[in-house]
Amino acid sequence: MNKSFPLKSAAMLTVLLSAACSGSKAPPAPAAPQVVVQTIAPRAIDVTADYVAQTEALNEVEIRPRVGGLLETQGVVEGSKVKKGQLLFVIDAQPYAAAVSQAKAALALAQAALDQSDRDLARVRPLSTIDAVSQQELDAAIARHDSARAQVEAAGASLQTAELNLGYTRVVSPIDGVIGRAQLKVGGLVTAYTTLLSTVYSTDPMYVNFAISEARVLEIQRELGGALNQSAKSERAFRVLLVDNSIYPHPGKMNFIDAAVDNTTGTLKVRLEVPNPDQLLRANQFARVRVTTQHLTGAIVVPQRALQEFQGKNFVWVIDGEKKAAQRDVVLGPRVEQDVIIHDGLKAGDTVVIDGMQKLKQGVAVAIKEPATADAPVNGTANGSGKEPPAAGGDKPAAAEAKPAAAS
Numbered sequence: 539m540n541k542s543f544p545l546k547s548a549a550m551l552t553v554l555l556s557a558a559c560s561g562s563k564a565p566p567a568p569a570a571p572q573v574v575v576q577t578i579a580p581r582a583i584d585v586t587a588d589y590v591a592q593t594e595a596l597n598e599v600e601i602r603p604r605v606g607g608l609l610e611t612q613g614v615v616e617g618s619k620v621k622k623g624q625l626l627f628v629i630d631a632q633p634y635a636a637a638v639s640q641a642k643a644a645l646a647l648a649q650a651a652l653d654q655s656d657r658d659l660a661r662v663r664p665l666s667t668i669d670a671v672s673q674q675e676l677d678a679a680i681a682r683h684d685s686a687r688a689q690v691e692a693a694g695a696s697l698q699t700a701e702l703n704l705g706y707t708r709v710v711s712p713i714d715g716v717i718g719r720a721q722l723k724v725g726g727l728v729t730a731y732t733t734l735l736s737t738v739y740s741t742d743p744m745y746v747n748f749a750i751s752e753a754r755v756l757e758i759q760r761e762l763g764g765a766l767n768q769s770a771k772s773e774r775a776f777r778v779l780l781v782d783n784s785i786y787p788h789p790g791k792m793n794f795i796d797a798a799v800d801n802t803t804g805t806l807k808v809r810l811e812v813p814n815p816d817q818l819l820r821a822n823q824f825a826r827v828r829v830t831t832q833h834l835t836g837a838i839v840v841p842q843r844a845l846q847e848f849q850g851k852n853f854v855w856v857i858d859g860e861k862k863a864a865q866r867d868v869v870l871g872p873r874v875e876q877d878v879i880i881h882d883g884l885k886a887g888d889t890v891v892i893d894g895m896q897k898l899k900q901g902v903a904v905a906i907k908e909p910a911t912a913d914a915p916v917n918g919t920a921n922g923s924g925k926e927p928p929a930a931g932g933d934k935p936a937a938a939e940a941k942p943a944a945a946s
Contacts, residue, residue: 570905573894575857578838580886583879585832585872591748591778594809595821597713597740603629604706606730609722616719620711620738627735629728631707634700641700645693652686659683715740716817739821742814746778746790748827749805776810778819779826788813790827837871838880844892845870845878854884855891855898861906863891863898 611628614620662679665671711717718737722728728735750758778786790810799806810827812819819825844854845868856866868883884890891898898904 570903571894571897572905572907573855573857573863573891573898574907575889576840576844576892578840578884578886578888578890580836580838582833582835583837583839583874583877584830585834585874585879586828587754587831588779589748589750589827589829591746591810591825591827593819593821593823593825594745594747595715595739595741596743596745596811597715597738598821599712599715599738601626601709601711601717601735601738602731603627603709603728603733603735604730605629605634605703606728607633607707609724609726609728609735612720612724614717616717616736618717620715620717622711622714624711625708626711626717626738627709629707629709631704634704634707638697638700638704641693641697645690645697648686648689648693652683652690655679655683655686709735711738713738713740741817741819743811744814744819744821745793746810746812746825746827747807748810749800749803749807752799752804752806755799755806775830777828778810778812779828780818781824785828786812786818786825788815834879838884838886839874839877840880840884840890841892842873842876842878844890844895846895855895856884857889857891857904857906861904863895863902863904864900 607630609627610630613625613627620626659679659682662671662676666673666676715738718739720736721734727733776790776792778788778790780786790812792808793811794807794809796807840854846853846855851867852870853865853867855863857863866883866888869881871879871881873879891904894907
């Protein structure tokens, strides 16, 4: 008897058992991708344009002394509010007080000489009528009198100058506003009309400067039906946005439009005037000006994260009545905050995928997540920007190969 028969039988039994196991049910089909959708509903929306801007004080006055000397006192705290005429700095006044005393003495001396010449002329003039004095002596007396009077006027002017210089030792604010940092400490040497002591900025109202392109100027002029200037009537609303994207509470009013376009930038400078009662704005602060350019009553709008781009074309994923996905080419309009206006490609009632499009393919069936859970990322991605591996098969490229479209 062949001893290898039991071994062959065991091997054959193993093969049969393996074949029986392999004949079980096929693996289950993959689950339908989950998506979050939004139904298109036309709505009213304002189209805006933003411009880079910078604030400017209505008045910005450099405080420079009119006399020189040692800085003796600083009258206000840096950065505090000041009133017109309020004392800011005091320069050593002793030399100027002495100059005033000297000028007063010179004026008194000139006045005494004038009084003496008055008396001399009063004596000589009657004598000349009886030929007791010569005409030459009379002319000399008149000349001395006129010279003395001129000396009095000169001494009076010198006294006035000395008094002005003495007053200039007290440096006061020329406007209401806020004083900046002191540029010289007490005890420093001040040079007349040269040394910068500080700067006072007016704070209410404030200017906001920005510039618009030549093309935009022409559009606005066609809208107004005339030249663009500060007296032109327009219903546009000007809002100021601060660097943290917060909206300044007070709207701006057009204050100035430049007479010529800047030939280096091709833009026209525009200035707004805005109230600043709470001192929220400061001079030279960067901001943005938002202008309403168009009001649409039935705009088709989708979130920007719903847009995809592939080979220069923009598209969205839409879900049909059978809950199957399909690509839809769209024509983009302007962006409004986190949404984009669609000029062509969508209509009211369309269902657009706004999250979870990474595993979508043309014609694939989907599972729609409830709106209550729409805030959570789908398939481990956030805002439809996660990176998933591309789906295999299909004539068209998988959505994972597309990138979010940039709104025009």
